[in-house]
């Protein structure tokens with residue numbers, strides 16, 4: 001894979017940059033990097049861009065990070081992971097000599113107006129571009145409140161999302177475009193030395209990670225305490241790097257075959273870290289390339305990390321309704337509507353299904369895995385989502401239930417991959433198949449597909 005660039009940092013007219021208001025860069029006291037979607041302190045294009053602009057203005061760059069209690073599905077599970085990301089960022093930014101303020105309001109009331117105060121004396125605010133969840137409207141609000149220019153940097157996938165202007169309908173159409181862009185965009189991000197250092201008198205009491213214990217911090221927030229943290233998935237860049245190197249040393253060499261076995265540890269487990277931006281897809285791809293994996297394993301990993309993930313982000317950026325049933329293609333909604341009244345013998349109310357009380361033991365195990373471990377293996381997610389089409393009475397309700405479960409329980413939920421993954425179960429990024437009950441011409445998936453890949457009983461028994 002040739003590299004035409006020395007590094008992945010921002011250049012003039014970079015397609016990753018987006019301007020959100022029409023205010024100028026001011027003679028302010030600092031440049032703020034508002035760290036929202038990419039919770040990492042190295043290999044972060046937006047952060048390095050903020051440092052570069054601060055250096056040009058001879059003022060410090062400061063990093064503002066916050067976790068509000070009122071994002072959808074806020075719970076101990078996600079707050080803990082986010083704070084663990086913040087703890088790593090605090091350490092790395094201190095080493096780099098960059099001021100870092102982590103704001104953890106207990107209530108929505110306490111959060112009100114604080115970002116605007118942080119931006120008050122800024123020359124420029126830089127943040128993360130991201131097409132899903134709360135980020136589009138948070139950036140709109142940020143741009144309104146900033147007295148100065150408000151810019152975002154798209155560092156979500158490896159190549160800038162703007163470079164693929166079409167709304168791609170399938171992996172085969174986007175694959176050649178994404179793979180061709182790797183030649184230019186797959187390059188490490190060079191850390192920039194801050195020329196001016198300075199502390200900020202934050203308009204809140206910043207979390208002190210050396211003093212404050214994360215469980216105690218989480219307990220005092222007005223969030224859902226019934227959904228607990230996942231102990232074997234510690235958040236943050238340090239854990240992300242450890243997971244990546246462990247994967248490359250073990251499962252990655254047989255990834256092309258091992259990834260389909262839900263009873264083995266054959267996949268990377270990186271999705272929560274990619275979702276919260278504790279590690280970049282760029283770093284994962286570069287490390288996989290340097291690990292000189294066997295070609296089938298490397299190609300299979302790039303297919304997921306670059307092509308499938310890129311397809312999901314393309315869908316999210318090109319369709320603002322991507323988290324809703326309206327984003328399912330018309331042909332698929334039509335055929336599902338035509339079969340909406342087909343008999344569904346195992347159907348149950350969503351509240352019963354949420355407690356993993358269907359009549360299907362395999363589906364129940366996948367649902368338990370989601371609720372208790374905050375994840376489901378990819379093959380089981382496909383089965384789980386397809387089975388929901390038959391377990392919930394109306395197709396739209398089934399879609400909404402699947403999204404709600406992922407967003408509420410999955411560490412990697414609330415992501416373009418969530419909506420594309422659930423959408424695929426309803427026909428997104430797919431083609432029609434021979435017609436059958438309930439699914440119409442949407443591709444079905446039954447237990448047979450799992451039985452070919454691994455021993456289902458071993459899987460069911462492994463989930464408490």
Ligand SMILES: Cc1cc2nc3c(=O)[nH]c(=O)nc-3n(C[C@H](O)[C@H](O)[C@H](O)COP(=O)(O)OP(=O)(O)OC[C@H]3O[C@@H](n4cnc5c(N)ncnc54)[C@H](O)[C@@H]3O)c2cc1C
Pocket residue numbers: 259267268269270271272274275304305306308309310312376377378379381382385406410412413414415417418419421422424425
């Ligand atoms: C119904 C359903 C819901 C899903 N919900 C989510 C979700 O909420 N969040 C999420 O990140 N993924 C989701 N996926 C996609 C996929 O299941 C997960 O990305 C994968 O299981 C994560 O495990 P891993 O990190 O070990 O993946 P690996 O196999 O190690 O792959 C490496 C990375 O490639 C990307 N990737 C892998 N498979 C896919 C895929 N099919 N589509 C897009 N990107 C992929 C992920 O970023 C993943 O971390 C969903 C799939 C389905 C069918």
